Structure formats: structure tokens, C-alpha cells
Ligand code: GDP
């Protein structure tokens with residue numbers, strides 16, 4: 237008798253900052269999606285492949301769902317809705333610690349998710365993340381009630397993606413909803429997204445972390461060269477700023493900031509690629525790129 241094997245796609249959906257990327261990275265035991273304390277870090281749909289003896293699960297990490305205008309934000313939302321359309325099950329993640337202290341935030345953050353999730357006709361599990369920060373679990377009760385009203389019939393599970401608590405329990409429930417099927421990817425493949433793209437994400441994370449609050453959203457990274465043919469991997473990347481004065485801030489006094497970004501990104505790229513990396517970074521100005529459809533497409537934002 238052959239052992240039962242499951243294969244399926246699981247969309248990780250939720251408001252910005254709920255911990256979606258942290259959860260996916262925790263399942264993979266490897267950092268694939270970038271995580272920062274700044275909302276709107278995840279721009280594209282990043283996938284991560286978890287391979288076990290009895291199952292292969294493709295997690296689709298998505299940008300947070302929120303109400304924001306502008307062309308780029310529309311692309312971000314489209315990518316979340318595409319994941320919803322192509323998955324077998326949905327994990328809807330919320331920041332339980334936030335609602336424990338500010339219960340009114342739940343309605344605000346859940347509102348843009350209600351209709352699409354109700355209409356998706358897929359199994360949905362609601363995960364209450366960051367319970368490590370909630371001392372008094374009774375604080376969770378008011379919005380658990382709201383969850384039951386807004387997402388009727390969904391299972392609700394507490395977890396801490398950061399502390400890896402409740403992860404096995406959540407995965408067991410998810411697996412129950414996935415169809416039987418053979419693995420679709422080789423066991424050593426960690427993502428369906430090309431390395432080249434993962435590289436640009438790593439650089440973007442270091443860039444984000446180095447900048448002041450308002451700047452990250454108007455910057456982008458494009459890989460211009462990704463050459464694995466030599467003994468080390470050669471990568472050249474352009475960082476796009478939407479204003480001339482931003483370029484100076486990214487480079488920093490005496491080039492210090494850019495140097496630090498390059499150093500941190502190179503170290504992490506070497507870990508991911510398991511090879512020596514030579515990294516070159518350029519800063520270019522492209523005004524108002526967040527509203528330019530062709531340029532957004534060239535960055536893989538939007539279809
Ligand atoms: P995303 O926008 O939903 O992808 O959220 P991220 O995964 O980028 O996480 C946002 C922030 O929440 C980061 O600073 C994480 O370290 C933090 N975070 C994520 N999960 C947990 C958790 O279980 N507990 C705590 N205390 N913090 C978490």
C-alpha cells in the first residue's frame with residue numbers, strides 16, 4: 237500500500253505586519269521572505285516550498301491587505317487576491333497582540349478582507365499570531381467573538397510565529413484541507429520564485445532597514461546582472477529612488493550607508509546561495525516610479 241501524500245498551495249493572507257512572512261520563514265526554517273517592523277515590506281507574492289515525507293506545501297506569502305490608493309498599492313492587492321484564487325487553503329493571520337490592547341483595530345484591519353475571504357470558497361483557518369505578547373489571554377475574547385461573526389465557520393488557532401509556538405498544530409489542520417497528490421517540486425527546491433528575484437528582495441530588506449520611516453516605500457531594487465558561471469556569483473543591482481535628494485540619503489555621507497547595505501546583503505546572499513558573492517550596487521533616480529506602469533511591470537509588480 238502506498239503512503240498517503242498531500243500536495244497543495246496555502247495562501248498566507250492578512251493585514252500588514254500580522255507576521256505572514258515570519259510564519260512562512262518559520263515553516264521553512266530558512267529566511268525567504270523579508271521581514272521588517274515596517275508595514276508594506278512584502279511587495280510581490282513570494283512562495284516557499286515545505287517538503288516532508290507525507291506532504292509538500294507551497295506557501296504563498298502575500299503583501300498585507302489594506303485600504304490604500306495608488307497604482308503600486310493596487311498591484312500589491314492584486315497579488316494578494318491572485319494568491320487567494322490559486323490556493324487550496326487559506327491561513328488568515330491577525331496580530332492578536334495589537335487587538336488585545338486596541339480591540340477597535342480588529343474591525344478596521346479585517347474589513348477589507350471580509351468579502352474576498354467569504355467569497356473565496358476555500359477552507360480558511362484564522363490564526364491569531366503574536367500570542368507570546370498577550371499576557372492575559374482573556375483579552376483575546378472580545379475579538380474572537382468578532383472573528384466568529386465576520387468569518388463564520390472558520391477554525392481559530394493561536395500561535396507565535398516568532399517563537400515557533402503552535403506551528404505544528406496549525407500545519408496539521410492545514411494538511412487536513414489539502415488534496416492528495418504527489419510532490420510537484422524536487423525536495424531541495426525552496427521556492428518557485430527565481431533566485432535572482434530572492435536576491436533583489438534581500439537587498440531591498442537591507443535598504444529598508446537602513447532608511448528613515450518615510451523613504452522605503454519610494455525605493456525599489458532591480459537586478460541588472462546575476463552571473464553564476466564563475467567561482468563566485470556576480471550580482472549587480474540598481475536601487476531606484478523617486479527623488480534626487482533621496483539618492484543622497486541612500487548613499488549616505490561618504491558612501492557609508494550604501495556600503496553597509498551592500499555588506500549586509502552580500503553576507504545574506506552568500507548564505508542563501510552557499511557561494512561567495514560579489515555585489516555591486518548603484519543608486520538611480522526615477523521620478524514617481526510608483527505610478528509608472530511599465531516600470532512597475534519591469535520590477536515584477538503587476539501582470
Ligand atoms: P507581515 O507584514 O505580515 O509579513 O509581517 P512580518 O512577518 O514582516 O512581521 C512584522 C513584525 O512582527 C516583525 O517585526 C516580526 O518580527 C513581528 N512578529 C511576527 N510574528 C511575531 C510573533 O509571533 N510574536 C512577536 N512578538 N512578534 C512577531
Ligand code: MG
Pocket residue numbers: 256257258269270271277278297298299300
Ligand atoms: Mg510580509
